[in-house]
Amino acid sequence: MTFVSQLKCRECGRAYEVAPLHVCEWCFGPLEAAYDYDAIRSSVTREKIAQGPSSIWRYADLLPADRGSAVDLGAGFTPLVRAERLAGALGLGELWIKNDTLNPTNSFKDRVVAVGLSKALEFGFKTAACASTGNLANSVAAHATRAGMKSYVFIPANLESGKVVATAVYGGNVVAVDGNYDDVNRLCAELAGTYPWAFVNVNLRPYYAEGSKTLAFETAEQLGWRFPDHVVVPMASGSQLTKISKGFEELANVGLIDEPPDVRVSGAQALGCSPIASAFLSGSDTIKPVKPDTIAKSLAIGNPADGYFALDVVRNSGGGMAAVTDEEIIDGIKLLARTEGIFTETAGGVTIATLKRLTEEGAVRPDECVVAYITGHGLKTLEALTATVGPTATIAPTIDAFTSAFSIDEE
Amino acid sequence: MATTVRIPTALRTLTGGASEVSVDGSTVGEVLKSLDAAHPGMAERLFDGAGALRRFVNVFVADEDIRFLDGLSTPVAEGQPVSIIPAVAGG
Numbered sequence: 169m170t171f172v173s174q175l176k177c178r179e180c181g182r183a184y185e186v187a188p189l190h191v192c193e194w195c196f197g198p199l200e201a202a203y204d205y206d207a208i209r210s211s212v213t214r215e216k217i218a219q220g221p222s223s224i225w226r227y228a229d230l231l232p233a234d235r236g237s238a239v240d241l242g243a244g245f246t247p248l249v250r251a252e253r254l255a256g257a258l259g260l261g262e263l264w265i266k267n268d269t270l271n272p273t274n275s276f277k278d279r280v281v282a283v284g285l286s287k288a289l290e291f292g293f294k295t296a297a298c299a300s301t302g303n304l305a306n307s308v309a310a311h312a313t314r315a316g317m318k319s320y321v322f323i324p325a326n327l328e329s330g331k332v333v334a335t336a337v338y339g340g341n342v343v344a345v346d347g348n349y350d351d352v353n354r355l356c357a358e359l360a361g362t363y364p365w366a367f368v369n370v371n372l373r374p375y376y377a378e379g380s381k382t383l384a385f386e387t388a389e390q391l392g393w394r395f396p397d398h399v400v401v402p403m404a405s406g407s408q409l410t411k412i413s414k415g416f417e418e419l420a421n422v423g424l425i426d427e428p429p430d431v432r433v434s435g436a437q438a439l440g441c442s443p444i445a446s447a448f449l450s451g452s453d454t455i456k457p458v459k460p461d462t463i464a465k466s467l468a469i470g471n472p473a474d475g476y477f478a479l480d481v482v483r484n485s486g487g488g489m490a491a492v493t494d495e496e497i498i499d500g501i502k503l504l505a506r507t508e509g510i511f512t513e514t515a516g517g518v519t520i521a522t523l524k525r526l527t528e529e530g531a532v533r534p535d536e537c538v539v540a541y542i543t544g545h546g547l548k549t550l551e552a553l554t555a556t557v558g559p560t561a562t563i564a565p566t567i568d569a570f571t572s573a574f575s576i577d578e579e
Numbered sequence: 580m581a582t583t584v585r586i587p588t589a590l591r592t593l594t595g596g597a598s599e600v601s602v603d604g605s606t607v608g609e610v611l612k613s614l615d616a617a618h619p620g621m622a623e624r625l626f627d628g629a630g631a632l633r634r635f636v637n638v639f640v641a642d643e644d645i646r647f648l649d650g651l652s653t654p655v656a657e658g659q660p661v662s663i664i665p666a667v668a669g670g
Contacts, residue, residue: 197635
Protein backbone atom coordinates (compact mmCIF):
# COMPACT_ATOMS: atom_id res chain seq x y z
CA MET A 169 0.00 0.00 0.00
CA THR A 170 0.98 3.64 -0.30
CA PHE A 171 -0.15 6.83 1.41
CA VAL A 172 -0.95 8.62 -1.85
CA SER A 173 -4.55 9.75 -1.69
CA GLN A 174 -4.88 11.45 -5.09
CA LEU A 175 -3.14 13.41 -7.81
CA LYS A 176 -3.48 17.18 -7.67
CA CYS A 177 -2.84 19.88 -10.29
CA ARG A 178 -0.05 22.21 -9.20
CA GLU A 179 -1.60 25.08 -11.14
CA CYS A 180 -5.33 24.99 -10.41
CA GLY A 181 -5.63 22.42 -7.62
CA ARG A 182 -8.06 20.07 -9.39
CA ALA A 183 -7.93 16.52 -8.00
CA TYR A 184 -7.58 13.32 -10.01
CA GLU A 185 -7.63 9.63 -9.11
CA VAL A 186 -4.36 7.72 -8.74
CA ALA A 187 -3.84 6.68 -12.37
CA PRO A 188 -1.22 7.03 -15.12
CA LEU A 189 -2.05 10.70 -15.74
CA HIS A 190 0.33 13.63 -15.77
CA VAL A 191 -1.55 16.62 -17.19
CA CYS A 192 -4.48 18.54 -15.76
CA GLU A 193 -7.27 18.25 -18.31
CA TRP A 194 -8.41 21.73 -17.45
CA CYS A 195 -5.33 23.98 -17.46
CA PHE A 196 -2.55 21.63 -18.69
CA GLY A 197 -0.71 22.07 -15.38
CA PRO A 198 1.39 19.22 -14.00
CA LEU A 199 -0.20 16.69 -11.67
CA GLU A 200 1.55 15.85 -8.43
CA ALA A 201 1.11 13.04 -5.90
CA ALA A 202 -0.76 14.17 -2.77
CA TYR A 203 -0.34 12.20 0.46
CA ASP A 204 -2.25 11.56 3.64
CA TYR A 205 0.41 13.09 5.90
CA ASP A 206 -1.55 12.34 9.09
CA ALA A 207 -1.45 8.63 8.28
CA ILE A 208 2.26 8.80 7.42
CA ARG A 209 2.97 10.62 10.68
CA SER A 210 1.55 7.72 12.66
CA SER A 211 3.43 5.13 10.58
CA VAL A 212 6.93 6.53 10.08
CA THR A 213 9.70 6.82 12.69
CA ARG A 214 13.45 7.32 12.55
CA GLU A 215 13.90 3.82 14.00
CA LYS A 216 11.71 2.22 11.33
CA ILE A 217 13.71 3.98 8.63
CA ALA A 218 17.02 2.90 10.19
CA GLN A 219 15.86 -0.72 10.08
CA GLY A 220 14.90 -0.45 6.42
CA PRO A 221 17.07 -1.37 3.43
CA SER A 222 20.11 0.72 2.42
CA SER A 223 18.22 2.13 -0.55
CA ILE A 224 15.46 4.61 -1.36
CA TRP A 225 12.95 2.05 -0.12
CA ARG A 226 13.80 2.84 3.52
CA TYR A 227 11.56 5.90 2.89
CA ALA A 228 8.72 3.90 1.29
CA ASP A 229 6.08 5.61 3.48
CA LEU A 230 6.88 8.87 1.69
CA LEU A 231 6.94 7.40 -1.82
CA PRO A 232 4.02 6.79 -4.19
CA ALA A 233 4.91 3.17 -5.03
CA ASP A 234 4.63 0.03 -2.92
CA ARG A 235 7.90 -1.33 -1.60
CA GLY A 236 6.55 -4.88 -1.75
CA SER A 237 6.51 -4.89 -5.56
CA ALA A 238 9.49 -2.58 -6.05
CA VAL A 239 11.77 -2.80 -9.06
CA ASP A 240 14.99 -2.80 -7.11
CA LEU A 241 18.58 -2.59 -8.29
CA GLY A 242 19.58 -0.90 -5.04
CA ALA A 243 19.06 2.75 -5.95
CA GLY A 244 19.86 5.32 -3.31
CA PHE A 245 21.44 5.66 0.12
CA THR A 246 24.61 6.89 -1.54
CA PRO A 247 27.44 8.40 0.52
CA LEU A 248 27.27 11.93 1.90
CA VAL A 249 30.95 12.80 2.25
CA ARG A 250 32.53 15.69 4.10
CA ALA A 251 34.57 17.68 1.56
CA GLU A 252 37.25 19.49 3.59
CA ARG A 253 39.76 19.91 0.78
CA LEU A 254 37.20 21.32 -1.63
CA ALA A 255 35.87 23.56 1.16
CA GLY A 256 39.41 24.81 1.73
CA ALA A 257 39.91 25.51 -1.97
CA LEU A 258 36.66 27.48 -2.14
CA GLY A 259 36.88 29.21 1.21
CA LEU A 260 33.89 27.41 2.70
CA GLY A 261 33.35 25.78 6.09
CA GLU A 262 31.11 22.72 6.49
CA LEU A 263 30.77 21.38 2.94
CA TRP A 264 29.35 17.99 1.99
CA ILE A 265 29.13 16.18 -1.33
CA LYS A 266 26.13 13.92 -1.95
CA ASN A 267 27.88 11.40 -4.16
CA ASP A 268 25.05 10.10 -6.31
CA THR A 269 27.47 8.79 -8.92
CA LEU A 270 27.38 5.59 -6.83
CA ASN A 271 23.93 4.43 -7.93
CA PRO A 272 23.35 1.18 -9.87
CA THR A 273 23.63 2.92 -13.26
CA ASN A 274 25.77 5.75 -11.85
CA SER A 275 23.32 8.62 -11.72
CA PHE A 276 20.48 9.91 -9.55
CA LYS A 277 18.05 8.77 -12.25
CA ASP A 278 17.95 5.33 -10.61
CA ARG A 279 15.95 6.89 -7.77
CA VAL A 280 13.19 8.20 -10.00
CA VAL A 281 13.14 5.21 -12.34
CA ALA A 282 12.88 2.73 -9.47
CA VAL A 283 9.79 4.58 -8.24
CA GLY A 284 8.32 5.18 -11.70
CA LEU A 285 8.65 1.61 -12.95
CA SER A 286 7.47 0.12 -9.65
CA LYS A 287 4.32 2.18 -10.09
CA ALA A 288 4.14 1.14 -13.77
CA LEU A 289 4.04 -2.52 -12.70
CA GLU A 290 1.27 -1.74 -10.20
CA PHE A 291 -0.72 -0.17 -13.06
CA GLY A 292 -0.13 -3.29 -15.20
CA PHE A 293 2.18 -1.82 -17.87
CA LYS A 294 4.35 -4.29 -19.80
CA THR A 295 6.57 -1.80 -21.65
CA ALA A 296 8.78 0.94 -20.20
CA ALA A 297 9.76 4.04 -22.18
CA CYS A 298 11.32 7.47 -21.73
CA ALA A 299 12.71 10.58 -23.39
CA SER A 300 16.26 10.93 -22.17
CA THR A 301 19.39 13.05 -22.26
CA GLY A 302 21.32 9.86 -21.43
CA ASN A 303 21.33 9.08 -17.72
CA LEU A 304 17.64 8.28 -17.73
CA ALA A 305 18.17 6.05 -20.77
CA ASN A 306 20.77 3.98 -18.89
CA SER A 307 18.50 3.64 -15.89
CA VAL A 308 15.25 2.82 -17.69
CA ALA A 309 16.96 0.18 -19.84
CA ALA A 310 18.50 -1.48 -16.77
CA HIS A 311 15.43 -1.34 -14.52
CA ALA A 312 13.10 -2.50 -17.32
CA THR A 313 15.29 -5.56 -17.80
CA ARG A 314 15.30 -6.14 -14.05
CA ALA A 315 11.50 -5.96 -14.04
CA GLY A 316 11.06 -8.20 -17.08
CA MET A 317 9.58 -5.35 -19.09
CA LYS A 318 10.19 -4.42 -22.71
CA SER A 319 11.68 -0.98 -23.25
CA TYR A 320 11.76 1.84 -25.78
CA VAL A 321 14.30 4.49 -24.91
CA PHE A 322 14.39 7.69 -26.98
CA ILE A 323 17.60 9.74 -27.05
CA PRO A 324 19.04 12.61 -29.10
CA ALA A 325 21.24 11.08 -31.82
CA ASN A 326 24.29 13.20 -30.78
CA LEU A 327 24.58 11.72 -27.28
CA GLU A 328 27.94 10.76 -25.73
CA SER A 329 28.97 7.27 -26.87
CA GLY A 330 29.29 6.00 -23.30
CA LYS A 331 25.67 6.78 -22.60
CA VAL A 332 24.52 5.03 -25.78
CA VAL A 333 26.52 1.88 -25.05
CA ALA A 334 25.45 1.87 -21.40
CA THR A 335 21.83 1.85 -22.56
CA ALA A 336 21.98 -0.53 -25.52
CA VAL A 337 23.86 -3.17 -23.52
CA TYR A 338 20.66 -4.05 -21.61
CA GLY A 339 19.01 -5.22 -24.83
CA GLY A 340 15.92 -3.01 -25.08
CA ASN A 341 15.05 -0.77 -28.02
CA VAL A 342 17.18 2.37 -28.24
CA VAL A 343 15.76 4.98 -30.59
CA ALA A 344 18.26 7.68 -31.60
CA VAL A 345 16.23 10.69 -32.74
CA ASP A 346 17.62 13.21 -35.18
CA GLY A 347 17.10 16.30 -33.00
CA ASN A 348 17.76 17.73 -29.53
CA TYR A 349 16.23 16.62 -26.26
CA ASP A 350 13.25 18.92 -26.62
CA ASP A 351 12.47 17.32 -29.99
CA VAL A 352 12.73 13.88 -28.38
CA ASN A 353 10.52 14.99 -25.52
CA ARG A 354 7.85 16.38 -27.85
CA LEU A 355 7.86 13.15 -29.85
CA CYS A 356 7.46 11.10 -26.67
CA ALA A 357 4.65 13.35 -25.39
CA GLU A 358 2.80 12.57 -28.62
CA LEU A 359 3.67 8.85 -28.62
CA ALA A 360 2.49 8.54 -25.01
CA GLY A 361 -1.01 9.35 -26.23
CA THR A 362 -0.78 6.59 -28.84
CA TYR A 363 0.90 3.56 -27.22
CA PRO A 364 -0.02 1.89 -23.92
CA TRP A 365 3.47 2.28 -22.52
CA ALA A 366 4.83 3.57 -19.25
CA PHE A 367 6.80 6.64 -20.31
CA VAL A 368 8.41 7.27 -16.93
CA ASN A 369 8.87 11.00 -17.51
CA VAL A 370 5.61 11.55 -19.36
CA ASN A 371 2.51 9.65 -18.21
CA LEU A 372 4.24 8.26 -15.07
CA ARG A 373 5.90 11.57 -14.24
CA PRO A 374 3.87 12.41 -11.09
CA TYR A 375 5.17 9.19 -9.50
CA TYR A 376 8.63 9.08 -11.06
CA ALA A 377 9.52 12.64 -10.01
CA GLU A 378 8.80 11.84 -6.35
CA GLY A 379 11.88 9.60 -6.30
CA SER A 380 14.09 12.70 -6.15
CA LYS A 381 12.73 13.53 -2.69
CA THR A 382 14.93 10.72 -1.36
CA LEU A 383 17.95 12.98 -2.01
CA ALA A 384 16.59 15.29 0.70
CA PHE A 385 15.58 12.46 3.06
CA GLU A 386 19.03 10.87 2.88
CA THR A 387 20.85 14.16 3.29
CA ALA A 388 18.94 14.98 6.47
CA GLU A 389 19.30 11.47 7.89
CA GLN A 390 23.01 11.31 7.07
CA LEU A 391 23.57 14.68 8.73
CA GLY A 392 22.10 13.16 11.90
CA TRP A 393 18.47 14.18 11.28
CA ARG A 394 19.07 17.85 10.70
CA PHE A 395 18.62 20.13 7.72
CA PRO A 396 21.56 21.67 5.88
CA ASP A 397 21.58 25.47 5.60
CA HIS A 398 22.16 25.57 1.85
CA VAL A 399 21.99 23.08 -1.03
CA VAL A 400 23.30 23.47 -4.58
CA VAL A 401 21.42 21.43 -7.16
CA PRO A 402 21.84 21.08 -10.94
CA MET A 403 18.82 22.01 -13.05
CA ALA A 404 17.65 20.50 -16.33
CA SER A 405 13.83 20.37 -16.16
CA GLY A 406 14.04 21.78 -12.61
CA SER A 407 12.21 18.76 -11.19
CA GLN A 408 15.02 17.44 -8.99
CA LEU A 409 15.54 20.80 -7.28
CA THR A 410 11.82 21.20 -6.68
CA LYS A 411 11.51 17.72 -5.21
CA ILE A 412 14.54 18.12 -2.92
CA SER A 413 12.81 21.16 -1.46
CA LYS A 414 9.55 19.21 -1.10
CA GLY A 415 11.46 16.38 0.60
CA PHE A 416 12.83 18.69 3.29
CA GLU A 417 9.33 20.08 3.95
CA GLU A 418 7.85 16.60 4.23
CA LEU A 419 10.36 15.58 6.91
CA ALA A 420 8.94 18.33 9.10
CA ASN A 421 5.33 17.62 8.01
CA VAL A 422 5.49 14.00 9.20
CA GLY A 423 7.40 14.77 12.39
CA LEU A 424 10.76 13.19 11.51
CA ILE A 425 12.40 16.55 12.21
CA ASP A 426 10.79 18.90 14.75
CA GLU A 427 11.69 22.22 13.15
CA PRO A 428 10.41 23.39 9.77
CA PRO A 429 13.21 23.50 7.19
CA ASP A 430 15.12 26.72 6.62
CA VAL A 431 17.20 25.55 3.66
CA ARG A 432 18.42 27.93 1.01
CA VAL A 433 18.16 26.21 -2.36
CA SER A 434 20.44 27.26 -5.21
CA GLY A 435 20.25 26.08 -8.82
CA ALA A 436 23.03 25.37 -11.32
CA GLN A 437 22.83 25.59 -15.12
CA ALA A 438 25.23 25.67 -18.02
CA LEU A 439 25.42 28.97 -19.90
CA GLY A 440 24.70 27.12 -23.15
CA CYS A 441 21.32 26.02 -21.76
CA SER A 442 20.19 28.30 -18.97
CA PRO A 443 16.51 29.17 -19.43
CA ILE A 444 15.79 28.98 -15.68
CA ALA A 445 18.94 30.78 -14.51
CA SER A 446 18.42 33.48 -17.16
CA ALA A 447 14.91 34.19 -15.85
CA PHE A 448 16.23 34.26 -12.28
CA LEU A 449 19.19 36.51 -13.04
CA SER A 450 17.12 38.97 -15.07
CA GLY A 451 14.33 39.07 -12.49
CA SER A 452 11.81 37.76 -15.00
CA ASP A 453 8.73 35.65 -14.29
CA THR A 454 8.76 34.22 -17.80
CA ILE A 455 10.96 31.31 -18.82
CA LYS A 456 11.94 31.58 -22.46
CA PRO A 457 12.86 28.27 -24.08
CA VAL A 458 16.31 28.01 -25.69
CA LYS A 459 18.15 25.79 -28.17
CA PRO A 460 20.83 24.09 -26.04
CA ASP A 461 24.52 24.27 -26.91
CA THR A 462 26.62 22.95 -24.03
CA ILE A 463 28.89 20.05 -23.11
CA ALA A 464 26.55 19.41 -20.16
CA LYS A 465 24.21 17.31 -22.29
CA SER A 466 22.46 15.72 -19.34
CA LEU A 467 21.22 19.23 -18.40
CA ALA A 468 20.44 20.26 -21.99
CA ILE A 469 16.70 20.80 -21.70
CA GLY A 470 15.81 24.03 -23.46
CA ASN A 471 12.14 23.91 -22.48
CA PRO A 472 12.14 22.98 -18.77
CA ALA A 473 8.84 21.52 -17.54
CA ASP A 474 9.39 22.47 -13.88
CA GLY A 475 11.27 25.69 -14.54
CA TYR A 476 8.60 27.90 -12.98
CA PHE A 477 8.48 25.84 -9.81
CA ALA A 478 12.28 25.76 -9.52
CA LEU A 479 12.32 29.54 -9.91
CA ASP A 480 9.77 29.87 -7.08
CA VAL A 481 11.68 27.52 -4.76
CA VAL A 482 14.99 29.32 -5.23
CA ARG A 483 13.47 32.81 -4.90
CA ASN A 484 11.36 31.94 -1.86
CA SER A 485 14.25 30.23 -0.06
CA GLY A 486 16.75 33.05 -0.62
CA GLY A 487 19.03 30.92 -2.80
CA GLY A 488 20.90 31.90 -5.94
CA MET A 489 21.53 30.66 -9.48
CA ALA A 490 24.40 30.79 -11.92
CA ALA A 491 24.93 29.94 -15.58
CA VAL A 492 28.49 28.68 -16.06
CA THR A 493 30.62 28.33 -19.17
CA ASP A 494 31.88 25.07 -20.63
CA GLU A 495 35.36 26.02 -19.47
CA GLU A 496 34.15 26.51 -15.90
CA ILE A 497 32.38 23.14 -16.13
CA ILE A 498 35.63 21.34 -17.07
CA ASP A 499 37.45 23.21 -14.29
CA GLY A 500 34.69 22.18 -11.89
CA ILE A 501 35.03 18.51 -12.82
CA LYS A 502 38.79 18.68 -12.29
CA LEU A 503 38.50 20.62 -9.04
CA LEU A 504 36.19 18.01 -7.51
CA ALA A 505 38.32 15.12 -8.76
CA ARG A 506 41.57 16.70 -7.57
CA THR A 507 40.34 17.76 -4.14
CA GLU A 508 37.96 14.98 -3.18
CA GLY A 509 38.70 11.98 -5.45
CA ILE A 510 35.19 12.04 -6.90
CA PHE A 511 34.82 11.92 -10.69
CA THR A 512 31.65 13.53 -11.95
CA GLU A 513 30.09 13.94 -15.35
CA THR A 514 29.59 17.39 -16.86
CA ALA A 515 26.42 18.06 -14.82
CA GLY A 516 28.48 17.77 -11.63
CA GLY A 517 30.99 20.17 -13.17
CA VAL A 518 28.10 22.62 -13.54
CA THR A 519 27.23 22.16 -9.86
CA ILE A 520 30.80 22.68 -8.62
CA ALA A 521 31.32 25.68 -10.92
CA THR A 522 28.07 27.18 -9.64
CA LEU A 523 29.08 26.49 -6.03
CA LYS A 524 32.34 28.32 -6.73
CA ARG A 525 30.60 31.28 -8.38
CA LEU A 526 27.98 31.63 -5.66
CA THR A 527 30.68 31.43 -2.99
CA GLU A 528 32.65 34.19 -4.71
CA GLU A 529 29.47 36.28 -4.90
CA GLY A 530 28.79 35.72 -1.20
CA ALA A 531 25.52 33.88 -1.83
CA VAL A 532 26.97 30.67 -0.37
CA ARG A 533 28.71 31.45 2.91
CA PRO A 534 31.46 29.88 5.04
CA ASP A 535 29.21 29.83 8.11
CA GLU A 536 26.65 27.58 6.37
CA CYS A 537 26.32 23.79 6.29
CA VAL A 538 26.37 23.34 2.50
CA VAL A 539 25.49 20.25 0.46
CA ALA A 540 26.34 19.99 -3.26
CA TYR A 541 24.54 17.30 -5.25
CA ILE A 542 26.80 15.37 -7.63
CA THR A 543 24.33 13.39 -9.67
CA GLY A 544 26.22 11.48 -12.39
CA HIS A 545 29.54 9.67 -12.89
CA GLY A 546 32.44 11.05 -14.91
CA LEU A 547 32.91 7.88 -16.96
CA LYS A 548 29.67 8.78 -18.75
CA THR A 549 31.12 11.93 -20.35
CA LEU A 550 34.80 11.17 -20.99
CA GLU A 551 34.68 13.09 -24.28
CA ALA A 552 34.47 16.36 -22.35
CA LEU A 553 37.89 15.80 -20.81
CA THR A 554 40.00 13.91 -23.33
CA ALA A 555 41.41 17.14 -24.78
CA THR A 556 42.72 18.40 -21.44
CA VAL A 557 43.41 15.30 -19.33
CA GLY A 558 45.86 12.55 -20.27
CA PRO A 559 49.13 10.84 -19.34
CA THR A 560 51.66 13.05 -17.53
CA ALA A 561 54.35 11.55 -19.77
CA THR A 562 54.63 8.77 -22.33
CA ILE A 563 57.97 6.98 -22.03
CA ALA A 564 59.95 3.94 -23.14
CA PRO A 565 59.94 1.03 -20.62
CA THR A 566 63.33 1.96 -19.12
CA ILE A 567 64.48 3.54 -15.86
CA ASP A 568 66.43 6.15 -17.80
CA ALA A 569 63.35 7.22 -19.70
CA PHE A 570 61.45 7.60 -16.44
CA THR A 571 64.14 9.56 -14.63
CA SER A 572 64.61 11.90 -17.56
CA ALA A 573 60.87 12.56 -17.70
CA PHE A 574 60.46 13.10 -13.95
CA SER A 575 62.75 14.73 -11.44
CA ILE A 576 61.66 13.10 -8.21
CA ASP A 577 62.56 15.17 -5.18
CA GLU A 578 60.84 13.10 -2.49
CA GLU A 579 61.91 9.84 -0.85
CA MET B 580 -7.10 26.72 -46.05
CA ALA B 581 -7.44 23.55 -44.02
CA THR B 582 -4.83 22.76 -41.39
CA THR B 583 -4.43 19.53 -39.46
CA VAL B 584 -4.29 20.07 -35.68
CA ARG B 585 -2.95 17.27 -33.47
CA ILE B 586 -4.96 17.09 -30.26
CA PRO B 587 -3.38 15.90 -26.99
CA THR B 588 -5.10 13.25 -24.88
CA ALA B 589 -6.21 15.85 -22.32
CA LEU B 590 -8.32 17.70 -24.92
CA ARG B 591 -9.79 14.76 -26.80
CA THR B 592 -12.97 14.86 -24.71
CA LEU B 593 -13.73 18.03 -26.72
CA THR B 594 -13.12 16.40 -30.11
CA GLY B 595 -15.14 13.25 -29.56
CA GLY B 596 -11.92 11.32 -29.04
CA ALA B 597 -10.31 12.42 -32.32
CA SER B 598 -6.51 12.79 -32.17
CA GLU B 599 -6.45 14.99 -35.29
CA VAL B 600 -8.94 17.51 -36.58
CA SER B 601 -8.96 19.76 -39.64
CA VAL B 602 -9.75 23.48 -39.30
CA ASP B 603 -9.11 26.70 -41.26
CA GLY B 604 -6.67 29.48 -40.56
CA SER B 605 -3.51 31.07 -41.91
CA THR B 606 -1.88 31.87 -38.54
CA VAL B 607 -1.66 29.89 -35.29
CA GLY B 608 -4.05 32.35 -33.64
CA GLU B 609 -6.62 31.88 -36.42
CA VAL B 610 -6.22 28.10 -36.36
CA LEU B 611 -6.85 27.98 -32.61
CA LYS B 612 -9.85 30.31 -32.99
CA SER B 613 -11.33 28.01 -35.65
CA LEU B 614 -10.60 25.06 -33.40
CA ASP B 615 -12.65 26.66 -30.63
CA ALA B 616 -15.50 27.41 -33.06
CA ALA B 617 -15.57 23.79 -34.23
CA HIS B 618 -15.06 22.33 -30.74
CA PRO B 619 -16.46 24.77 -28.18
CA GLY B 620 -14.56 24.91 -24.91
CA MET B 621 -11.09 24.72 -26.46
CA ALA B 622 -10.28 28.40 -25.97
CA GLU B 623 -10.88 28.47 -22.23
CA ARG B 624 -8.62 25.44 -21.85
CA LEU B 625 -5.80 26.85 -23.98
CA PHE B 626 -5.88 30.53 -23.00
CA ASP B 627 -5.74 32.29 -19.64
CA GLY B 628 -8.03 35.14 -18.59
CA ALA B 629 -5.81 37.70 -20.35
CA GLY B 630 -6.02 35.90 -23.68
CA ALA B 631 -2.45 34.54 -23.62
CA LEU B 632 -1.66 30.85 -24.06
CA ARG B 633 -1.54 29.16 -20.65
CA ARG B 634 2.07 28.68 -19.54
CA PHE B 635 1.95 24.88 -19.71
CA VAL B 636 0.51 24.80 -23.23
CA ASN B 637 3.07 24.38 -26.02
CA VAL B 638 2.12 24.84 -29.66
CA PHE B 639 4.26 23.63 -32.55
CA VAL B 640 4.04 24.40 -36.28
CA ALA B 641 5.73 21.78 -38.41
CA ASP B 642 7.51 20.54 -35.27
CA GLU B 643 8.91 23.95 -34.27
CA ASP B 644 7.86 25.62 -30.99
CA ILE B 645 5.97 28.84 -31.85
CA ARG B 646 7.92 30.65 -29.11
CA PHE B 647 10.93 30.36 -31.46
CA LEU B 648 8.77 31.68 -34.31
CA ASP B 649 6.23 34.47 -34.10
CA GLY B 650 3.97 33.22 -31.32
CA LEU B 651 0.26 33.28 -32.16
CA SER B 652 1.05 35.33 -35.30
CA THR B 653 3.17 32.52 -36.71
CA PRO B 654 1.97 31.78 -40.26
CA VAL B 655 0.72 28.29 -41.02
CA ALA B 656 1.46 27.22 -44.57
CA GLU B 657 -0.41 24.64 -46.62
CA GLY B 658 0.33 21.14 -45.34
CA GLN B 659 2.01 22.24 -42.09
CA PRO B 660 0.49 20.43 -39.10
CA VAL B 661 -0.12 22.29 -35.82
CA SER B 662 0.49 20.30 -32.61
CA ILE B 663 -0.80 21.20 -29.17
CA ILE B 664 1.36 19.53 -26.54
CA PRO B 665 1.35 19.74 -22.74
CA ALA B 666 4.64 21.17 -21.44
CA VAL B 667 4.82 19.02 -18.36
CA ALA B 668 6.87 16.13 -19.71
CA GLY B 669 10.52 15.32 -19.55
CA GLY B 670 13.52 15.70 -17.32
